[in-house]
Amino acid sequence: MKNRNFAVIGAACGYGAQKHGCQDAPEVLQSFGFLEYLNELGITYYWDNIIHLHEDQYRTPLSSVSIFSKQLALKVRDAKLRGDFPIVLGGDHSCAIGTWSGVKASMPKNDRLGLLWIDAHMDSHTYASTPSNAIHGMPLACLLGHGDDNLIHIGDDLPKLHPEDICLIGTRSYEEGEAKLLEQLGVRVFHMGEINHRGLDAVWAEALSIVQRKTVGFGISLDLDVLDPSEEPGVGSPEPGGMSKKMLEEMLGTLKINSKLLALEIVEYNPYLDMQFVTASAVCDLVAAIRA
Numbered sequence: 064m065k066n067r068n069f070a071v072i073g074a075a076c077g078y079g080a081q082k083h084g085c086q087d088a089p090e091v092l093q094s095f096g097f098l099e100y101l102n103e104l105g106i107t108y109y110w111d112n113i114i115h116l117h118e119d120q121y122r123t124p125l126s127s128v129s130i131f132s133k134q135l136a137l138k139v140r141d142a143k144l145r146g147d148f149p150i151v152l153g154g155d156h157s158c159a160i161g162t163w164s165g166v167k168a169s170m171p172k173n174d175r176l177g178l179l180w181i182d183a184h185m186d187s188h189t190y191a192s193t194p195s196n197a198i199h200g201m202p203l204a205c206l207l208g209h210g211d212d213n214l215i216h217i218g219d220d221l222p223k224l225h226p227e228d229i230c231l232i233g234t235r236s237y238e239e240g241e242a243k244l245l246e247q248l249g250v251r252v253f254h255m256g257e258i259n260h261r262g263l264d265a266v267w268a269e270a271l272s273i274v275q276r277k278t279v280g281f282g283i284s285l286d287l288d289v290l291d292p293s294e295e296p297g298v299g300s301p302e303p304g305g306m307s308k309k310m311l312e313e314m315l316g317t318l319k320i321n322s323k324l325l326a327l328e329i330v331e332y333n334p335y336l337d338m339q340f341v342t343a344s345a346v347c348d349l350v351a352a353i354r355a
């Protein structure tokens with residue numbers, strides 16, 4: 064990836080979460096020195112204004128996420144069309160709707176997009192199954208074409224992802240309704256238990272083959288809550304029993320020679336729950352791992 068510019072896109076989105084905080088993540092990461100860190104690594108990047116809605120655009124979480132997703136999708140699409148490598152800094156995970164709709168919009172219609180969904184949760188609810196109505200619990204279902212009309216037609220009317228082109232890694236907390244949807248669709252879920260049993264490298268190899276089998280390339284949607292909260296406190300919805308940052312860094316490091324990686328998003332950083340910026344540093348380290 065050495066010759067590609069990074070397009071760093073801050074997505075100040077908190078409309079999808081119940082807890083306050085993730086919307087300030089891009090600004091805090093910027094002040095923390097994320098861009099200086101890219102400089103130190105010798106990465107050339109393009110930094111755009113952080114996307115956030117104006118107060119008068121806010122009506123309901125649903126309308127806000129919908130408007131936000133359209134704006135984010137356009138930015139991501141344009142970055143791809145320039146030939147840059149988009150790195151989206153969330154935001155709560157509802158920003159995934161915009162990120163991957165944007166990547167898809169940059170591709171020829173029949174080209175398929177793979178996606179690694181690295182997350183403690185499934186994020187595959189619809190309004191019919193959600194216990195909380197929080198949209199950050201729905202983005203993966205939306206990208207598969209299941210969900211509210213205002214969220215599944217960003218860019219065009221087609222589902223952005225095929226169930227057989229994606230997989231979930233690190234899952235350990237979910238509700239029945241979303242698990243059922245993924246099962247019906249035939250989506251491969253690598254639960255944390257399977258990772259502990261087989262080892263992350265074995266699971267990683269299988270996951271990479273799934274997302275590349277019928278696609279032209281794949282993206283990574285990385286929810287920081289996949290990491291163990293004892294190590295990384297600064298996340299929106301912490302769940303015990305996660306993977307170590309070191310393990311994940313090693314796996315991301317295997318992607319350095321992989322030109323099929325189309326975009327990366329890192330979401331659910333909650334600066335108000337972070338301690339001494341340890342999770343902010345983790346964001347930098349995880350980006351560096353891919354580039355190294």
Ligand SMILES: [Mn+2]
Pocket residue numbers: 156182183184186199286331
């Ligand atoms: Mn998530």
